[in-house]
Amino acid sequence: MKKISKYIGIFMVVALLTSCNDFLDVQPKGQLTDDEMFTDLTGYEDAMFGVYGKLATSNLYGQNLSWGMVDELGQQFGYDNTQDVSYYLNRYQYTNQQARNVVDAVWSNMYNNIANVNNVLKHINDISAGAQERKMIHGEALGLRAFMHFDLARLYCTDYTRSDASTLGLPYATEFNLKNHPRYTLQATFNLILKDLNQADSLLADDNDVTYDNTFVRDYSKGRVILFNKYAVKATKARVYYAMGKYTEAAKYAREVINATSNFALNTSTSIDSVMRFPASKEMIFGVYAADRSNAIRAAFLRSNAFGTFLEGRRDTHSIYETDLFTALSSDLRFTSFYKENTSGGSTSFSFIRLIQNDAEATRGVLKGFVLISLPEMYYILSESLYDSNQTEAISLLNKVRKSRGLGDVDATKVSTRTLFEQEMMRERMREFPGMGQTFYALKHYNRSFTDFRNIDTYQPSDAIFNLPWPDRENEYGDKVVHQ
Incomplete structure (x- = not known):
């Protein structure tokens, strides 16, 4: 939407005026006061467009969390030259100042945008007009808050399946203020993520038509695939439960997305031109508009x-x-x-x-944005979640994605055991996700050795690789830990 590009500029200015080290210093109000912004529905829409615009910037999903930093950590791409920051990210040299600046920027910009969302939530009931649209905005805001915290947890915390009750998680920011936020345990962090997602799911229950609209007419009910829609919430729940190793729940929500056939379907063409990038016709569940990254x-x-x-x-x-x-x-x-x-x-x-x-x-300017959640991922999650209980359906789901990419059925010997199946799923994710920022999370989840992009060095899985360092100042807030 054209409105989104307008607000990218506002929030980039705000980001430059805030501390790079401490999300608690953020005051993301753009150029308007709250009294001016939240007086009518247009103000709420503008505030949310600002949030989406911030997501699309280079420090977040316009680069670092799509084709940039996180795909370099995932060894999808590499720059074999010490003059480029990618060299140090590929080698997990987080003490290098260039690499540390990139890692810190993701943290600070994500929490900056979480504060933006919390400001919308703070004022969501300030007016009585447009109850249905405010309900949708309310659901989107809660869903986005969970989505952003979840990606922070995937980057900066221990993998949930290798955690226990004492494993530390994130500061989960739910208020728009400058108070120190306590650090939660990882389990409490995930509980809060799911709490937000469950409430968002309820608020967006009637958000059924989320197809892409390339006319860019200002209508908050259209083109909702580039807004955090009902199915983006369900897909994120599938991701979260999959990350937790709760495969029954992961399968439930992945299947709900797959079954929404009026909105989504795998490619059936002999070409993948229409699905390989934004807006990925019928395969994009959620994406961000960003026409300035080419x-x-x-x-x-x-x-x-x-x-x-x-x-x-x-x-x-x-x-x-x-x-x-x-x-x-x-x-x-x-x-x-x-x-x-x-x-x-x-x-x-x-x-x-x-x-x-x-x-x-x-x-x-052919590229108009980035796909953040795609339909093939839901097939992968459902397939892997079903493998132990229904191996036949699990392999069939994988083969459906393969067919949509021009391939025949997978060789049965490659998926005959759980270990072999996961190895094949790792390869499949590497084939499907370059430029989408998902491979690093898969490497972390499977927790097996892997090679660098040159296919020369082999890395053994470790927290030193998979848990990105926090900005130095943020570690000061770890003395108050919440278990709930």
Whole structure:
């Protein structure tokens, strides 16, 4: 929506005026006072558009939490040059100042935006007009607060399945104020995430039509796939329960999204052009509008193709996509749609072209945003959640995604045990998610050894790799821990 791009500027100015080290210093009110902002429905809409605009900036899902930092940590991409921050992120050298600045920026900007959401929630009942729309905004705001805290937990805390009652979680910010927020245990953090999501689910019960609308007409009831809609809430619940190892609940919510066939369906074309990037026709459950990121993506991925001169794809991309097994009837469409192979002087590199394929596309501004939650992920979650109880359906679900990508059924020997199945699911996530910021979370969840993007160094799983460091000042707030 055009309104969103207007408010990106306001919130970027606010971010520059706030402390990079302490989310408690944030006062994200844009250029309007509360009395001016929340006097009519337009003010509430504008405040929410500001939240979505902030999500789309480079410090969050416009780069760091999509194709940037988190995909470099996930070894989807790498820049083999000490002059670039990616070099240190690929090697988990969080003490490097460049890397630390990026990691800290994610934390501070996310909490800044959580404060934005809390300001909306603080005023949600200030007017009586537009009860139904305010109900939707209320649900979106609660859902977004949970969504942002959940991604912070995935980045900065121990994996839930390896935690206990004493494992520390996050400061869960529920108020718009400058008070010190206590740090909760990880279990309490997840309880608060689910509390917000459950309330959001109830408030958005009537939010049934969430298809994409590219007309950008100001109508809060249309084009809701780029707002935190009912199915974004359910998909996030599926993610949360999956992260907790509660597969019955994860399966329930993933299936609810998959069954919403009037809104979502896997690709059936012989091409994946319509689903490989925003708005990913019928496969995007939630995404953010961001029409200003093309030049940054071009500069990162397309400026060169020699090792150490650009942000390159994995050097074992052929192996990841198993190109040696391609046949006339089974060939992964993602391989040639996501990557361009460069051969020179006996070496081969891979340019990532999923988001921007060439200079002309960057100039035309073809990319309009980023997919944050997609339908294939719901199939993966449901498949993995069912494996122990219904192996046949689990494998069938995986094969449905494979079919939508041009592949035949998975080799039965690759999914004959839980361990083998999870290894195949890890490969499948690496094939599906480059540029979407999900691979690092999968590496952390599976907790197995993995290789770097060069396919040279092998890393053993550890908290030192998977738990990003907090900004130094935030550690001062860890003395009051809440168990609930």
